[in-house]
Amino acid sequence: MFELVQAVLRSDEKSDLRQLIAKFRSTDKKYLLRNEILQAFEQTCHSLNKPPYFFHSSRLGELIQLTHEVLLEDESLWIILRPRIARQVILRLSSDLSGVDLMPAEALLDLRDRLVNRYEPGILEIDVQPFYDLDLTIQDPRSIGEGLACLHRFLAAELGKDPQQWTQSIFEVLRGHQHSGMSLLINDRIHSGEHLQQQVGEALALAHHAVPHASYEDIHLELQSVGFEPGWGSTVAQARETLELLARLLQKPDPGVLEALIERISVIFKVVLISIHGWVGQDGVLGRPETAGQVAYVLDQARHLDRKLTLDIHNAGLDRFGVKPQIVILTRLIPDCDGTQCSLPLEQVQGAEHTWILRVPFRDGADSVLQQWISKFDIWPYLERFAYEAEQALLAHFQGKPNLMIGNYTDGNLVAFLIARRLKVPHCMIAHALEKPKYLFSDLYWQDLEERYHFSLLYTADLIGMNAADFIVTSSYQEIMGTPDTTGQFESYQCFSMPQLFHVVNGIELCSPKFNVVPPGINERAFFPYHLTQERTEAEGDRLAHLLFTQEDAQILGYFKDPDKRPILNFAPINATKNLTGLVECFALSQDLQDRCNLVVLTGKLHPSEAINAEEQSEIETLHHLIQQHDLEGRIRWIGRPISSMDLGEAMRAIADRRGIFVHSARFEPFGLTVLEAMTSGLPTFASQFGGPSEIIEDNISGFLINPTNLEETANRILEFLERCDAEPNYWENISERAIHRVQDRYNWNAHTTKLLALANLYWFWNQLTPHNREALFRYLELMFHFIYKAGASKLLEHPHHFKS
Known part of the structure; x- marks a missing residue:
C-alpha cells in the first residue's frame, strides 16, 4: 500500500490526487467515510473529464477503492486503507504531497481525539495483543470463523511433538472427568498414560467378545475391572467404536480422530444460557421490542439443546446410570411485570423436559429489589451484584457447578465472565448484535451520548466479554471480519478511541480460533411454508x-x-x-x-x-x-x-x-x-x-x-x-x-446445537490440557473491570437514568 501511494505521487496522477484533496477540503468536514470518499472521487473524475476506466483501474482509482477513511488536518491528510479484510494501513500525506509516512495506530487515535477537540496526552491504552498466542492465530482470512477445525489441527500437531506427553495428557483429561461425584470414562485402576494404552487393548478385547447390539450395562462390570467407567456408548458396538478411536489417537495424534473422539464423549450436562435485560417469558411475553429477537433465539436454542443433550447422553450410555441434562436460562426477576410470569423465580420451559428459567432480581445501592423493567442501556450498575447472587442460585439449582456458560448480548457476557471466572467453567459468547457498529462515531462522541446510552460502560463490557470468552459464536462470517467494503462488528473493536477515557490499540484478535460461525435455526413450530x-x-x-x-x-x-x-x-x-x-x-x-x-x-x-x-x-x-x-x-x-x-x-x-x-x-x-x-x-x-x-x-x-x-x-x-x-x-x-x-x-437448530456442543466439548478438552494459559489475560481484564467499568457503574448507580417501561 505504501508503494501504491508513492507510485501515485511519482506519476501524472499526482495532480488528480491534489484535485481530489481539494474536493475533500471543500466539504468542511474533517472526517470522511468510504461512501463520501467514493462520491467525491466520482465527482472529481467527472469534473476532470476522466475516461470511465480511471475510476477503478488507474493507480489513484485503485488507491481510493481501498480507502475507508480520510482525516484532514491543516498540514496533512491521513488515509486509512483496508487492503484486505480486517487489515488496516494508516498513511499520512503532507499537505504539499511531498512525502508519505506509515503511521502507528496510537498516532491515529491521537488525531481522532484532536479532530473532536478532546485530545488528552498520556491517555490509558488498551492492548490485548500480547495475551494471544501467535502460533494459534489463523493465517488465511477465509478460514476465520472456523476455530473448531483450526484448534483440532493445532492440538494434534502440538501434542504430537511429544508422544509420551500426549498419552499422559489424554490420560489426565479422561481421569478428571466426572458428573455429580460419579467417575466417567476411566477410574483409578488406570495409573498413567502408558497404562491407559495397555488397558484400552484389554477393554477392546472384552468388547469384541460381547454381542455388538447388547447394552453397555452387559459389559460394564468387566470394563470397570480393567479401569473403564460409563460414557463410551449405550451399546457394546458404540463403546467399541469409541474405544477404537481412543486407541488410534494414543498411537498417533490425528486431527480427524481427535475431533471424532471428542464429539462422541459427553462432557456437557449442565448449561446456563444468560439473557438478562429482556422480559424472558413464554405465555403472553417474549421480550420487549428491543430484545424480542434475542429472547426467541434463547428459548429456541434451549429447547433444542435439551433434545440434543438428551440424545448425546443416551448415545453415551449415561442415561441408564441416572445422568440427565440440566439447562437453565438465567435472567432478571421483575416484580412489576404487567401480570406476566416474569416475577416467578423458577419456571419450566414449555416443550423442554429439562429446561428452566431461573430469575434473579436486581438490587440497588440500598439493597432494595428493583421493581420495574429498565432498558438495556441502564442495567450496568446492577450486574456485579446480580452475578454474585445468580452464581449462588445456580449452584443451588444444579447442586454443583455448570459445565458451560453461554452469554447473550453484552450484559449477559459480562455476567458470564464474572461467574465463569470464579467457577472455572467454559464461557461461550453470543453477541447477537454489538451496539458499537450501529451508532456512527459513538466512540468519539461518547461523552455527548453518555446520559442516554452509557457507551463507556457498554464498550468496556464488550471488550471484557469478547476477550474473556473461551469461544465466540457468530451467525455469519461478516459479523467477525466484515466484507471488502464494510467493517465487521467485531473488527470495529480492534482500534478505536474513547476520548479522555481510553484508547484501544488492539481490542480483539480476529484471527483467534475462538471465533466460530454457527448460524441459528428458526422456530419451526411458528414458521413453516405457507403451502403446508x-x-x-x-x-x-x-x-x-x-x-x-x-x-x-x-x-x-x-x-x-x-x-x-x-x-x-x-x-x-x-x-x-x-x-x-x-x-x-x-x-x-x-x-x-x-x-x-x-x-x-x-x-x-x-x-x-x-x-x-x-x-x-x-x-x-x-x-x-x-x-x-x-x-x-x-x-x-x-x-x-x-x-x-x-x-x-x-x-x-x-x-x-x-x-x-x-x-x-x-x-x-x-x-x-x-x-x-x-x-x-x-x-x-x-x-x-x-x-x-x-x-x-x-x-x-x-x-x-x-x-x-x-x-x-x-x-x-x-x-x-x-x-x-x-x-x-x-x-x-x-x-x-x-x-x-x-x-x-x-x-436449522439441529445443525446449530450439534456444532455448539462440539465446540463446548473441544474447549473443555483444551482447558483441561492448558488450564493456566489465559491467566494473564484474565488478570488484565479484571483490571479493566475494576478500574474502568466498575468505577463508571458506581457513578451511574448514584444518578440512575431509567427509560420508562
Whole structure:
C-alpha cells in the first residue's frame, strides 16, 4: 500500500490526487467515510473529464477503492486503507504531497481525539495483543470463523511433538472427568498414560467378545475391572467404536480422530444460557421490542439443546446410570411485570423436559429489589451484584457447578465472565448484535451520548466479554471480519478511541480460533411454508388475515381501498436502524409501487406516547408525518401491537397466500432472523445488503439484496420482480421455493446445537490440557473491570437514568 501511494505521487496522477484533496477540503468536514470518499472521487473524475476506466483501474482509482477513511488536518491528510479484510494501513500525506509516512495506530487515535477537540496526552491504552498466542492465530482470512477445525489441527500437531506427553495428557483429561461425584470414562485402576494404552487393548478385547447390539450395562462390570467407567456408548458396538478411536489417537495424534473422539464423549450436562435485560417469558411475553429477537433465539436454542443433550447422553450410555441434562436460562426477576410470569423465580420451559428459567432480581445501592423493567442501556450498575447472587442460585439449582456458560448480548457476557471466572467453567459468547457498529462515531462522541446510552460502560463490557470468552459464536462470517467494503462488528473493536477515557490499540484478535460461525435455526413450530396446509388451521388463518387487512381498533392505522393488490409486509421494532421510515418513504415516492401494492407494517407500537426513549418517539412521529404528507390513506396499514411468534408466522403465511413479498429495510442487519422467518414461510424477500442478509440470500436466486438507503433503487428492484411475476406465471413460486430450501438446508437448530456442543466439548478438552494459559489475560481484564467499568457503574448507580417501561 505504501508503494501504491508513492507510485501515485511519482506519476501524472499526482495532480488528480491534489484535485481530489481539494474536493475533500471543500466539504468542511474533517472526517470522511468510504461512501463520501467514493462520491467525491466520482465527482472529481467527472469534473476532470476522466475516461470511465480511471475510476477503478488507474493507480489513484485503485488507491481510493481501498480507502475507508480520510482525516484532514491543516498540514496533512491521513488515509486509512483496508487492503484486505480486517487489515488496516494508516498513511499520512503532507499537505504539499511531498512525502508519505506509515503511521502507528496510537498516532491515529491521537488525531481522532484532536479532530473532536478532546485530545488528552498520556491517555490509558488498551492492548490485548500480547495475551494471544501467535502460533494459534489463523493465517488465511477465509478460514476465520472456523476455530473448531483450526484448534483440532493445532492440538494434534502440538501434542504430537511429544508422544509420551500426549498419552499422559489424554490420560489426565479422561481421569478428571466426572458428573455429580460419579467417575466417567476411566477410574483409578488406570495409573498413567502408558497404562491407559495397555488397558484400552484389554477393554477392546472384552468388547469384541460381547454381542455388538447388547447394552453397555452387559459389559460394564468387566470394563470397570480393567479401569473403564460409563460414557463410551449405550451399546457394546458404540463403546467399541469409541474405544477404537481412543486407541488410534494414543498411537498417533490425528486431527480427524481427535475431533471424532471428542464429539462422541459427553462432557456437557449442565448449561446456563444468560439473557438478562429482556422480559424472558413464554405465555403472553417474549421480550420487549428491543430484545424480542434475542429472547426467541434463547428459548429456541434451549429447547433444542435439551433434545440434543438428551440424545448425546443416551448415545453415551449415561442415561441408564441416572445422568440427565440440566439447562437453565438465567435472567432478571421483575416484580412489576404487567401480570406476566416474569416475577416467578423458577419456571419450566414449555416443550423442554429439562429446561428452566431461573430469575434473579436486581438490587440497588440500598439493597432494595428493583421493581420495574429498565432498558438495556441502564442495567450496568446492577450486574456485579446480580452475578454474585445468580452464581449462588445456580449452584443451588444444579447442586454443583455448570459445565458451560453461554452469554447473550453484552450484559449477559459480562455476567458470564464474572461467574465463569470464579467457577472455572467454559464461557461461550453470543453477541447477537454489538451496539458499537450501529451508532456512527459513538466512540468519539461518547461523552455527548453518555446520559442516554452509557457507551463507556457498554464498550468496556464488550471488550471484557469478547476477550474473556473461551469461544465466540457468530451467525455469519461478516459479523467477525466484515466484507471488502464494510467493517465487521467485531473488527470495529480492534482500534478505536474513547476520548479522555481510553484508547484501544488492539481490542480483539480476529484471527483467534475462538471465533466460530454457527448460524441459528428458526422456530419451526411458528414458521413453516405457507403451502403446508395440513399444519395450518382455518380459524387462525382467518383471524390473522382479518388483523392484517380489515380489522379496526385503536392500535391499527389505515385501511385498503383495493385489498386485492399484492401486499408488501415489513415486521420490525421501531428504531432508526430498522429504517421503517425509509421503507414508508420509498413506498410514498413510487407511484408505481402504490398502484400495484399495499403496504403492511407490523410493529409493537403506534402512538408516540408508547415510546420508551427519544429515538423511538422520533421514529413514530416521522412515520405518522410521512403517511400524512404523502396522503397514503387507503394504501397502508400500520398495526402497532405486539404479536407472538405463532401469530407472526401465520401472518407471513397469510401474506404468502396473496402472493405478497417481505421487505426488510434495515440500514444494517447484524444477522437477519426475521429474514429467515419470512423466507421459510415462502415469502420472496428483499433485505439489506449491509450485514447478515448478504450471506443468507443468494441475490436473484433465493431472494433479493437491496441498498435500503437508496429509495429509488429499492423501489425499482421490487418493481422489476413484480413485472417478471406478470411475465412469468411461475416466477413468484420459483423464488418462494428457493427461499424455503435455502433456509431448510443451511439454517436449522439441529445443525446449530450439534456444532455448539462440539465446540463446548473441544474447549473443555483444551482447558483441561492448558488450564493456566489465559491467566494473564484474565488478570488484565479484571483490571479493566475494576478500574474502568466498575468505577463508571458506581457513578451511574448514584444518578440512575431509567427509560420508562
